[in-house]
Amino acid sequence: MESVKIANGKTPVLQLKEVSVSYSPGSFAVNKVSTNIYPNTITAIMGPSGCGKSTLLRAINRMHDLYPHIKTTGEIILKGKNVLAMDPMEVRRMAGMVFQQPNPFPTMSIYDNVLAGYKLNGIRLKKRERDEIVEQSLQSVGLWDEVKDVMTKRGSFLSGGQQQRLCIARALALNPEVLLMDEPTSALDPISTNKIEELLLQLKKDFTIIIVTHNMSQAARISDNSMFMYLGELVEHGNTTQMFTKPQNKRTEEYLTGVFG
Numbered sequence: 001m002e003s004v005k006i007a008n009g010k011t012p013v014l015q016l017k018e019v020s021v022s023y024s025p026g027s028f029a030v031n032k033v034s035t036n037i038y039p040n041t042i043t044a045i046m047g048p049s050g051c052g053k054s055t056l057l058r059a060i061n062r063m064h065d066l067y068p069h070i071k072t073t074g075e076i077i078l079k080g081k082n083v084l085a086m087d088p089m090e091v092r093r094m095a096g097m098v099f100q101q102p103n104p105f106p107t108m109s110i111y112d113n114v115l116a117g118y119k120l121n122g123i124r125l126k127k128r129e130r131d132e133i134v135e136q137s138l139q140s141v142g143l144w145d146e147v148k149d150v151m152t153k154r155g156s157f158l159s160g161g162q163q164q165r166l167c168i169a170r171a172l173a174l175n176p177e178v179l180l181m182d183e184p185t186s187a188l189d190p191i192s193t194n195k196i197e198e199l200l201l202q203l204k205k206d207f208t209i210i211i212v213t214h215n216m217s218q219a220a221r222i223s224d225n226s227m228f229m230y231l232g233e234l235v236e237h238g239n240t241t242q243m244f245t246k247p248q249n250k251r252t253e254e255y256l257t258g259v260f261g
C-alpha cells in the first residue's frame, strides 16, 4: 500500500487504523482500512459502486451512530483525537460533511443556514460575530456577492449550484479540520460543477478535503492523492498523477482503464 508518496512533510490531520464497518454481523462494508490524510490536500476516494466509499466517509464523522446495529471498529484519529471516543457533536464540528444532493434547511433563511451548525451545537454568538461568520463563510465559497441582498430568503430559493455552495459555507462556518464530500457535484450541471471544483482548489489552502467521486476526470483535475477501494478494502492510496499513470495494483489499473466499474 502506497503511503510515502502522499506525505507532505506535515503531521497527518486524519489517521485511519484498521477501520472496519459492518451493517450486519460477519460482513464488512469497510474492511481494515488504514491510511493517513495530510493537511491542505484534496484526496479523492474512488472505486466501483458498493465498494464502501460512502460508508468510510460516514464513519469518519460518526454518522453511523444514528443506527445502533452498524458497528465501526479500529481507530480514527482526527487532529490527535480519538473520533470513536469523542462527543459526536464535536466530531461533526471538526469533520464537516457535504452530500450529493444540496440540502440547505428548507425553512431557514440563507443567513441562518450558514449558522445552523452553531445552533445545533448550542453555541451562542453575539450579533457581530454571527454577521462576521456568515460573511466570511459566504465569501469563501464565492456566494457573498450573489446573496448579500437576499439574506433573509430561504436557502431553497437558490439554484442547485448555489445551494451546494451554501452547504459548503455551512460546513466551513465551523472551521472544520476536514471537509468530507460525498459526490458533491453529481447532481449539478457542468458550469456549477466547474465552480465547485475551482472552489475546492481554493479551499485546500486552508482546509483538508476528502471527496468521494465516480468522476475520474474530476479526481484527476482536482485531487492531490487518490484512494482506490474495492470490496471494502483500500487497495491503493497514492499520488493522483502517479496512480493514473502508473497504478501499483492490477485492480486499480483495470478500474481506471474501464475494465470494470
Ligand SMILES: Nc1ncnc2c1ncn2[C@@H]1O[C@H](COP(=O)(O)OP(=O)(O)OP(=O)(O)O)[C@@H](O)[C@H]1O
Binding pocket: 023, 029, 047, 048, 049, 050, 051, 052, 053, 054, 055, 056
Ligand atoms: N444502510 C445500509 N444498510 C445495509 N447495508 C448497506 C447500507 N449502506 C450501504 N450498505 C452496503 O454496504 C456496502 C458499501 O456501500 P457504500 O454505499 O458505502 O458504497 P459506495 O462505494 O459508496 O457505493 P456508491 O458508489 O454506489 O455510492 C454495499 O454493499 C452496500 O449495499
